[in-house]
Amino acid sequence: MEFRHLRYFLAVADELHFGRAAQRLSMSQPPLSVAIQQLEANVGARLFERDSKGVRLTPAGSAFRTSAAALLARAEEACALAREVQAGEVGRLRLGFVGSTLFNGLSGWLQAFQASHSRVEVVVIELNSQDQIEALLADDLDLGLVHTDRLPPALDGRPLYSEPFLACLPADHPLARLERMPLAALSDQPFILFSRKGSPDYHARIIDICRQHGFYPRLQHEGRHWLSVVSLVAQGLGVSIVPAAFQRAGVQGAVFRPLQEAIEPSAVFAAWRRDTEAVLRERFLAAGSRAAMPKNADIE
Known part of the structure; x- marks a missing residue:
């Protein structure tokens, strides 16, 4: 049985006349009659009575x-749904994100996307960069927002x-009085860093920044999320160098100062599996417009 047989049957059932049904279907009557006979044979029952009085x-x-x-x-409906999914109008997007994006316009980005794609379900999951990479490889995420391009x-x-890196210090720290922070001023301070396991690149990056300016940081504590790092600083347990986004996190007790030296900024990258469909992903990335980002973020 084919779907065309069902369409032919319904046309005859509506018209109760093979000639009119054939005209409606833009076909001649003999093939229509043959198709109905084939359908009746497949169903195993007579579907129409045909006599001199007409068709019933x-x-x-x-x-x-x-x-x-x-x-x-x-x-x-199934065909229409398939076309909509292919066009990126319907579906489900599993999005991983690092904490800094929460303070860099992620909510506005999500709202802009959902406003134009109300039938797409977006599931957001906060994970550090390494966990996102593992989730992408396991096909547990469709798109990740990470701090590494490796x-x-x-x-x-x-x-x-x-976005720039900033020095992060306890509010009552003597160095907090400085308007700009020379990196060398942090050389004898206890450091709080993002954990090596959570983001090997970021951990190495902060250490390299310090080493390039003449000292190796005194590692005192590690946090699995940048917000944890800022919170530990706010409690007076050390200092850190963090992405500028976290000055908007509203953590009481922490202050942020621009670094005196010019260093390479912190970057956020989109990551995905090479073997996945691109339409929905590209539509979401297109929604991340410049307007959704803070003024100090440099859009690529």
């Missing part, structure tokens, strides 16, 4: 008509924006 549905035909109409409607061969990515 049999009881079996009347029962079949309801189910055939529902089946054809569901098939058409991706495995199975993943691809692109830069989104960058």
Whole structure:
């Protein structure tokens, strides 16, 4: 049985006339009659009575008509849904993000996307960069917002924006009086860093920044999330160098100062599996407009 047989049957059932049904279907009558005979053979029941009085549905035909109409409607809905999914109008996007993006316009980005894609379900999951990479490889995420461009061969990515690093100190720290922070002033301070396991690149990056300016940081504590790092600083347990986004986190007890030296900024990258469909992902990335980002973020 083919779907065309159902369409032919419903046309005849509506018209109760093979000639008019054939005209409605833009075909000649003989092939239509053959198709209905084939359908009746497949169903195993007569669906129409044909005599000199005309064409009538049999009881079996009347029962079949309801189910055939529902089946054809569901098939058409399935086809329409498939086209919408392919076009990126319907679907589900599992988005991983690092904490700094919360303070760099992620909520505005999500709202802009959902306003134009109300039938797309976006599931957001906060994970550090390394956990996002592992989740992407396991196909547990569709898109990640990470702090590294060092991706495995199975993943691809692109830069989104960058922002400066700032010195982060307890509010009552003597160095907090400085308007700009010389890196060397932090050389004898206990440091709080993002954990090496959570983001090997970021951990190494902060250490390299310090080493390039003449000292190796005194590592005192580690946090699995940058917000944890800022919170530990606010409690007076040390100092840190963090992305500028966290000065908007509203953590009481922590202050932020621009670094005196020019250093390479912190960057956020989009990452995804190379073997996945691009339409929904590209539509989401397109929604991340410049307007959704803070003024100090440099959009790539």
